[in-house]
Amino acid sequence: MAATIDELAACPDPSSRPDPIAVLTAQATSRVADLIPVRNARMAATPFTFYRGAAAVMAGDLAATPDSGVTTQLCGDAHLSNFGVFNTPERRMIFDLNDFDETSPGPFEWDLKRLAASFVVAGRGNGFDAVTTRDCAREVAKSYRRWILASVQQSTMECWYARIDVEEMIAAVGKMLDTSTEARTVKGLKKARHRNSLQALGKLCVFDEHGDPHIRSDPPLLVPVHELFGDHHADMVAERIGERIEEYRANLPDYIRALFDQFTPVDFARKVVGVGSVGTRAWIVLMRGQRGEDPLFLQLKEAQRSVLVDHVPTAPYPNQGQRVVEGQRLLQAASDLFLGWTSGFDENGEKRDFYVRQLRDGKGSVVVEALNPAELTLYARLCGRALAQAHARTASRHDIADYLQSGKGFARAIADFAETYADLNAGDHSAMTTEIAEGRLEVHELA
Template sequence: MSNESRSTTTSGARAATAPRKVAHLTPDQRVARGKAARNETPRRSHGSWEQATNRPDPVALLEEQATSRVPELVPLRYGRMLVSPFTFYRGAALIMASDLAPTPRSGFITQICGDAHLSNFGVFASPERRLLFDINDFDETLPGPWEWDVKRLAASFEIAGRDRGFSAADRRDVVRSCVAEYRARVQLFAAARNLDVWYAHIEVDKLLEILESSVTKKQRAKAQANVAKARTRDSMQAFTKLTHEVDGQRRIVSAPPLIVPIEDLVPEGSGRDDVEAELRGLIRSYRRTLETDRRELLESFDYVHTARKVVGVGSVGTRAWILLLLGRDGQDPLFLQAKEAQESVLERFVGASRYANHGQRVVAGQRLMQAASDIFLGWQRVNGFDGEVRDYYLRQLRDWKGSADVDTMSAGVMSAYARVCGATLARAHARSGDRIAIASYLGTSDAFDRAIADFASAYADQNERDYEALVAAVRSGRLEAESGM
């Protein structure tokens, strides 16, 4: 890979974009905007979902995405999506974005995740070494209708509840818990000062307190054990698990197709030395997108080795690399992940990103929505081995990262977890959108909650039909799927 020298690599913004004029309305004016939006888009209107007669073929949308992905990894993506309707949903962000485009919207725009399903929330370390709970995937982030994030999150709980075998009543309670908490938190943020909204965050200790009244003693102990495990997931743990010594040098282990070292992709005599030199150049160029103090920290590490690594369900097939660097000695590792950033699935429906570099789009959105972001979060544009120009964002591979075990959740635990996710999404939206207008639109009744619960149930039915379409496409030979490892 070689870094491309152009001004948008570091500045990132499209040259034609004019400075945004900000209107400072009074709180009363913002409340009036929210109430007026109810007349145009009643809250109950969000509850409907019907498949349009001209709805795109969901399998065709997946095939379209596959054209820009690593060909040998695409069957692995389909294999992972075939595990269940829930895993299918995790990989179907484009399908749902297409479905959400014609649905009712209030007209208020926030920075949205674009893929806010329940497995894209989790814990990680803040720069101050506190364990936080937040959204942790921003590949699709873009300014857009806040309702789309709420609907994708709510539907994910309905679908996960079906996967767990919960009753229809329990599933509805879970979804309504999520949306009611979102609504309540937006109301709180609407009354808060701007800086208080910006500083708001959920520390894991507080999260455990929230869960305490909803879980058994055994479940609480398991949650605490998972938190303790998350604190061990760092560069040192990855170093121990993912590397070994070869001829006196540390190298990333080979575990194809999930992990493939650079030398297996670029054999000796095929320009491997040039590739290694280019990777060092990539790191030097990427450091310019970091804060000045973090540039100094990164400079104290030396590049050692690289491998391609397969990532989560929705991103399988996009190019992702793990880069091993060493600091003061051979026991001072830093693992970075460089993940390809393609066009957001939302862009064809809400307009192009203001950033020419999709890596910067992801980083800007993540910094705007997260309470705290990785100290090594940055971006770069490079030429791939095939000569194609691609955008990437970089961050630490692991930094106290952990996620909820959805496969073992009881209905009560999932309901409590749904509340936490709803609260987290509300905080993320409040940082960029008109929280007062949105709170006014939502109101204090449960009208919106009930509507979203209706939508989630109807859309879960649609998701099951789409899942069966994928199953049929694989059975017919239209698509090839592999289970992987």
Template sequence: MTTTPADLAACPTRGERADPLTILAAQARNRVPELIPVRHARMAATPFTFYRGAAAVMADDLSRTPDTGIITQLCGDAHLSNLGLFFSPERRMVFDLNDFDETHIGPFEWDVKRLAASFAIAGRDNGFDDTTNRKIAKTVAKAYRRTIRRSVSMTTLECWYAGIDVESMFADLGDRLDTSMTERTQKALRKARHRNSAQALAKLCEIDPDGNAHIRSEPPLLVPLTERFTDEDAAVVEERVRERVDSYRATLPLHVQTLLAQFSLVDIAFKVVGVGSVGTRAWIVLMMGRNLEDPLFLQVKEAQRSVLADHVPSSGFDNQGQRVVEGQRLLQAASDLFLGWSTGLDENGDRRDFYVRQLRDGKGSVVVEALGPDAMKLYARLCGMALGQAHARTSTRFDIARYLSETAGFADAMAEFSISYADLNDADHVQMTAAINRGELSVHDLAAEGKS
């Protein structure tokens, strides 16, 4: 039976769904306990930051709605802040999906719903009315549909190599960007182009009198290994991180292994990242080549089970780090040269899976709060196109395109769902802030701490 647009627009009511705070509490059980209050504080800031951290809540909600049954590789967390700028291995600045912690197979429209709803929620945060937000969410779906339908007229290799080159993108946009938006965009591009290991060294490290680099201490966001643990425990953890880096090397192509062999591990620190990822174990590793002018920063980030895993068929991967890497390589037009995975034991002897990538390599993202309605609509079109290109890299593009051609009203259904889900998300955010105010959830507000 074909899923109708009315089916796709369906959104569970509060009485039909699991308690969102219960889902988040279950997710927190496998995270670093002292960082959970940081996660609460970040999620509670606005409805949009709550949405960013509540991928598990939405996955559970989506599992309770009708779906098309067309299964493809999903990003799993395709909200608008998980797309952005970065360098390809050929040093071209590209725009694409850039977060794959939740990547998994599932119904194609779940990614579209996650992305479209993020625009409705961010639009409300920016003060847009829901007539505007509905149009912007619809723009996401229309751009996705147009990209997928175009992909079936392309060859397999054309789909595989298709990507959004930033310079070409701005040439296409032309005079649709006003002066202020153009200036902000160029500033973001300049900033992204300078985000690399050398810039990270200047920002994150101190140089001792002997000329050696050490990662600086900025607790609890950035804590060197020797400060986070006692001397004895630090030695054990350092050995295990080194083991993870060594096992990671074997997952790289031989030529990249040869390149990485020219760098030596110098220092290790624990780093707090993101909103949804707060509480997962993440290490940054400073590698050094010939001298201080030849650094390489790697991020070793824990990969837990995807939030989609309980609701869809198995991904087939025993190692969650490999699941992230393989999903990223499939969906991204250009992936990090140093992308790989590893596994190992933590300080308590429990198995942890990790994926590894460069800490910074031209990465940049849009400042959502600075977007007016017209700019948000342009960004929605760009994100919808990028998601469509990601899904078009799989053989499922033919099934998706057939469904979109035969089913009228897809974009309207995505827009309707987005507004309904924004209502749910608003209520969830209120529920979280109320629980914080009652003292049921602890918070650690790092921004307030920095001002005191």
């Protein structure tokens, strides 16, 4: 039976939950063992960084609570740091969801609950009072509800093409920002606009005596393939990465393949990314254009099973990279021109699935720790809108709207959940730091 709106406030009893550290430890068994201490260190830094890495923990918690019964395609990890700006193929900068590693069908409110709770956790980390953090959670829910209800008044194609254009957004909300905030926002957007392959070339590469670029070494976060393995083994791994790239190329549409074929791979490296993703295989590929002065950086990121699949019925994809790509294309207003998927065997001979994208293409995100209460509240409304527009691209928007109109108190219920879950998360973070202090979890601290 579908939960009432009031029942969406329910959180699992702490005493009845699986041990969160055991959940994370089990998840680590499929990852690169020498990177798990890096993941532990990143997660243990603050309650918010723990929250970012604990999507598997929260998936189990959400599955243990009443749900709406209304299924849509989920981002699966819709916390506030997984939203940001990026360039569309038409070279417009938009704001949207930008991480789909856990995408899967599921109850629509699971995305919303993860988003709302992330604002409470982040706001507490910034030292904001309980009134402010609860207001942020309420604004997420109110904005989501407002934009979902608006979507059912639009045509299917209007919903599909809806997007948050950054320049229009700044013009619209500029009057709500003080001068220093607006200046900081514009500066951040200019910085993001220049985060491209050419900028990455200067930051991630060194040049030999002939002027040829090579990916630099900064272990354990960035390690060229020939430094990571012995010479013979490194050649084999590089060959396998090359095979993955060839399979990826074969999956591209003809017109994108014609563009891709103007570049040649010249170097590979393992790059540690994010918080929750640390330990999954992630390779970056330096490619050069026909004249050698035209860099393109691609990222091959391992796609494992979504943390949601043990809790929701879903048709399996033959390739987990394809699952990520198809979910992203459905939910995101505009996706990377080079988005695609591949598979292949890793250094141990095990088959792995990957999705491929540009490493940098105008990507940028807010520095959560730098936001004041008013800015965090405004950001909550923006993320709620972006999530609603993502869900509204699916056929579920009418069912979601009907559910949202089935009773009162939706924002209150989501805020109640978010506050209670933030308490659970704080306890889980404390448990992790205790495990580290008592030597049961290894950490690799980074400067």
